Amino acid sequence: MKLTINPVKKLRGVLSIPGDKSISHRAVMLGALARGITEVDNFLMGEDCLATVACFKAMGVQIEGPVAGKLTVHGVGLRGLQEPENVLDAGNSGTTTRLLMGILAGQVFCSVITGDASLRGRPMARVTGPLAEMGAVFLGRDQNNRLPMAVRGGDLKPISFQSPVASAQVKSAVLLAGLYAPGETSVTEPTPSRDHTERMLKAFGADLRVAENTVTLKGFPALRGLQITVPGDISSAAFLMVAAAALPGSEVTLQGVGINPTRDGVLEVLRKMGAGLEIFNERLQGGEPMADVKISGGKLQCTEIAGSLIPRLIDEIPVLAVAAAFAEGTTVIRDAAELKVKESNRIATVARELQKFGVDIEELPDGLVIRGGRPLTAATCQSYGDHRIAMAMAVAGLGADGQTVIEGAECIPVSFPGFSDALKKLSVE
Numbered sequence: 001m002k003l004t005i006n007p008v009k010k011l012r013g014v015l016s017i018p019g020d021k022s023i024s025h026r027a028v029m030l031g032a033l034a035r036g037i038t039e040v041d042n043f044l045m046g047e048d049c050l051a052t053v054a055c056f057k058a059m060g061v062q063i064e065g066p067v068a069g070k071l072t073v074h075g076v077g078l079r080g081l082q083e084p085e086n087v088l089d090a091g092n093s094g095t096t097t098r099l100l101m102g103i104l105a106g107q108v109f110c111s112v113i114t115g116d117a118s119l120r121g122r123p124m125a126r127v128t129g130p131l132a133e134m135g136a137v138f139l140g141r142d143q144n145n146r147l148p149m150a151v152r153g154g155d156l157k158p159i160s161f162q163s164p165v166a167s168a169q170v171k172s173a174v175l176l177a178g179l180y181a182p183g184e185t186s187v188t189e190p191t192p193s194r195d196h197t198e199r200m201l202k203a204f205g206a207d208l209r210v211a212e213n214t215v216t217l218k219g220f221p222a223l224r225g226l227q228i229t230v231p232g233d234i235s236s237a238a239f240l241m242v243a244a245a246a247l248p249g250s251e252v253t254l255q256g257v258g259i260n261p262t263r264d265g266v267l268e269v270l271r272k273m274g275a276g277l278e279i280f281n282e283r284l285q286g287g288e289p290m291a292d293v294k295i296s297g298g299k300l301q302c303t304e305i306a307g308s309l310i311p312r313l314i315d316e317i318p319v320l321a322v323a324a325a326f327a328e329g330t331t332v333i334r335d336a337a338e339l340k341v342k343e344s345n346r347i348a349t350v351a352r353e354l355q356k357f358g359v360d361i362e363e364l365p366d367g368l369v370i371r372g373g374r375p376l377t378a379a380t381c382q383s384y385g386d387h388r389i390a391m392a393m394a395v396a397g398l399g400a401d402g403q404t405v406i407e408g409a410e411c412i413p414v415s416f417p418g419f420s421d422a423l424k425k426l427s428v429e
């Protein structure tokens with residue numbers, strides 16, 4: 001499918017952002033493992049989260065919806081999942097796969113997970129390694145590093161895991177397996193990654209503590225179903241924020257955006273680049289902070305993005321590279337080698353596609369150098385099946401000199417159904 005983007009003068013208006021992808025996945029998973037009913041509002045109706053719903057249904061969990069963002073999960077308790085009859089299909093979703101592996105590691109039955117071509121190419125040893133150490137048995141391609149992957153779980157022992165990467169998926173997989181290990185399981189990260197699993201586990205009643213970069217969880221907690229309202233996804237909001245920030249005269253208010261401090265790096269960077277940013281109506285819902293965010297556009301300046309900031313904006317780097325292309329001066333992004341193992345190799349795909357707009361951009365082994373400020377020429381872009389590449393290039397197209405075409409745009413609903421309608425609603429031509 002092709003998405004056609006015409007240049008716009010500016011963006012103006014007010015919009016609510018679809019639910020957070022990370023939190024939606026976790027609501028289904030923990031809702032299933034709890035006892036009682038979990039009711040979810042503003043659940044992300046994106047394909048990734050629907051894949052999680054389908055996997056849990058296949059393990060005997062009764063789930064109603066999602067209808068208009070409402071989802072009801074009838075929890076079966078830690079021991080209530082059933083052996084799936086068929087292969088579990090995680091689609092394009094790394095979060096579904098890696099978190100599910102943690103849960104499957106605790107099950108006495110046998111299961112197999114697979115996914116689409118992108119997911120089958122992504123590394124899984126980062127989770128099968130520690131989970132095997134806990135006692136689960138894996139059989140997968142490339143020495144248990146690639147899907148399809150068979151899992152035989154049960155009888156786990158707790159570990160203290162030092163993760164070599166700051167990855168919420170790795171941390172969460174070990175913690176979810178830790179639900180099934182007697183005693184204390186802990187995970188230490190080099191820098192803290194998003195903490196939605198920790199916040200939600202606590203809300204469900206788990207015994208969990210955090211000290212600096214280490215999370216410790218006690219096994220076999222009594223998890224109880226609850227009511228969850230999912231905040232808007234800051235990673236989806238980021239596309240509209242960058243578009244508004246880069247187009248002078250724009251003024252956009254995004255309502256109900258999640259501003260968890262482990263996810264809000266994009267706000268810090270856009271502010272540093274000179275965007276007008278106001279945060280108001282701050283509130284806490286189910287342990288997650290959210291707010292309304294008003295962005296106004298102007299001339300952006302280059303910046304540097306590196307170090308402990310990286311995990312706080314890892315999914316926003318493609319669109320921040322677009323912001324850098326519009327900005328005056330040279331932006332350097334470093335310490336982001338993780339981008340190579342996302343839905344596409346995002347260092348390579350961002351560079352290749354932005355070059356098509358005439359952007360001066362160079363690949364580094366762990367990042368990008370973008371010499372911004374040149375006018376962008378309209379381009380025909382590829383998505384590489386990567387939703388965030390498709391949307392980032394659409395944002396670049398809004399500020400280009402003619403019609404831009406995004407080929408392979410059918411991947412956008414993986415995380416942001418309604419993206420092109422949102423752009424249309426806000427566009428002033």
Ligand code: S3P
Nearest residue numbers: 022095166167168169170314315
């Ligand atoms: C996610 C964690 C991040 C992020 C992904 C969602 C999560 O991945 O890029 O989009 O929900 O836990 P890593 O854990 O691989 O960094």
